[in-house]
Amino acid sequence: MNHSGEGGDLLIQKVGRDTPPPGRFRRIQLAATGETLDLSDPTLGRPDGLELWDRAAREVSSRDSPTARCLFPQCQGAPLILKVFKSTGTRFAAHFPGEGSGGSHKIASLIDTQHEGLLTVWGSVFDHVGRPVTSRERSQDGGRTFPDLVVAGVVQPTSIEVQLTQKKDHLDRTRKAAELGITxxxxxxxxxxxxxxxxxxRFTTTISDVLAARHPQDLRLLGVRQLTRARETDGRGFLFQPSPLPMPMGDIAEQLPDGELVPISFGKARILVSRQQAADFAADETTTVPNRRERPAKSPKSAVRRHVQLATRHPTELILTRIPTPLPPASPSSHLEPCSACGMPTPLRSERGWPWDRLCAETYLAGHPGEAL
Incomplete structure (x- = not known):
């Protein structure tokens, strides 16, 4: 793969495409009935496709009397032997020695089909928001090239990597993309x-629902975080904590290439936040806060087990914690709002209008005598 930058734009050449391409070019024809089967579809393109395959695979196939012929463009109708691995259930077609040509003759798995389908959905959403896909890689002989889908020529060149099986190369692939200037x-x-x-x-619905959605740009995803300030357990300072911020797929596809959503390092984690919150977080990390122990921020919990439950929670708005002193007196008719530090209801407000209870404010200001914050 060749990557080159010219005038600030990232150019990515499309490589590694199937030979032949998927779809109608990966078909075979059964000799007995003349029916065609689509190898790019896990069900072979028909309700009884797998049954027809298994029936033909039990018959003896020869060059002179094959059970099926290959309709791949480069195979020119060469005879086939249909096979089924009993141990794994994998179905594939094979040519006789010296006949046929290249290209995968294995039936596409459900994972491969869902992978291609999700890339198609992402491509359509990027087109919908006016950020067309620059490059989309396809599988090649059972393997996949990197990256999956790229939007280049934008403020923040972005790649979407669809991962439906557990692997361990995501860190290396992310670093490799960063070296190419891709997020x-x-x-x-x-x-x-x-x-x-x-x-x-991560989608909050099933993959089948995503692939069947008529307006995928309205689907909500988890992964973007809202950073909120929370008091440390020892009560001596405040730290940022991430909370889930469900966001429509169309907004993500628009804001990622524009640099409005950016990744930041949060402890050992790498999370997506808004550009403004990333700037606030960076400023907080470089500012020494009195009475606060210097230690890495905690990583957010993985979303695998609880992502659907977390999606139903309302994200807490970012609240500034610097307040002036003294505090105005409490008013019995004041509206109760959660304290900016402990979250308990309080009628008190700072001069800026932020809710604070007296104990939290006095504790915070004890280390700053005479200082108006």
Missing amino acids: AVWNSGPKVDLKDRVPEL
Whole structure:
């Protein structure tokens, strides 16, 4: 794969495409009935496709009297032997020695079909928001090239990596993309746990529902985080904590290439936040806060087990914690709002209008005598 930058734009050549391409070019024809089967479909393109295959695989096939012929363009109707591995259930077709040509003659698995389908959905959503896909890689002889899908020529070149099986190369692939100037974002399947070590998006519905959606740009995904300030357990300071922020797929496809959503390192994790919150977080990391122990922020919990439950929670809005002193007196008729530090209801407000209870404010200001914050 060749990657080159010219005038600030990232150019990516499309390589590694199937020979022949998927779809109608990966068909075979049964000799007995003349019916065609589509190898790019896990069900062979018909309800009884697998049954027809197994029936033909039990028959003896020869060059002179084959059970099926290959309709791949480069195979020119060469005879086939249909096979089924009993141990794994894998179905594939084979040519006789010296006949036929290249290209995968194995029936596409459900995972491969879902992988291609999700890339198609992402491509359509990027087109919908006016950020067309620059490059999309396809599988090659059972393997896949990297990256899966790229939007280049934008503020933040972005790749979407669809991962439906558990693997261990996501860190290397993310670093490789970063070296090319690409922000890799992973769209994980329901059984995949990347432990938030890479920017990760996850649908709150099943893959089948995603592939069948008429307006996929309205589907909501988890993975973007809202950073909120929370008091440390020792009560001596405040730290950012991430909470889930469900976001429509169309908004993500629009904001990622525009640089409005960016990944940040949060402890050992790598999470997506808004550009403004990334700047606030970076400023907080470089500022020494009195009475706060210097230690890495905790990583957010993996979304694999609880992502659907977390999606139903309302994200807490970011609240500033610096307040002036003294506090105004409480008013019995004041509206109760959660304290900016402990979250307990309080009628008190700072001069800026932020809710604070007196104990939290006095504790915070005890180390700053005479200082108006």
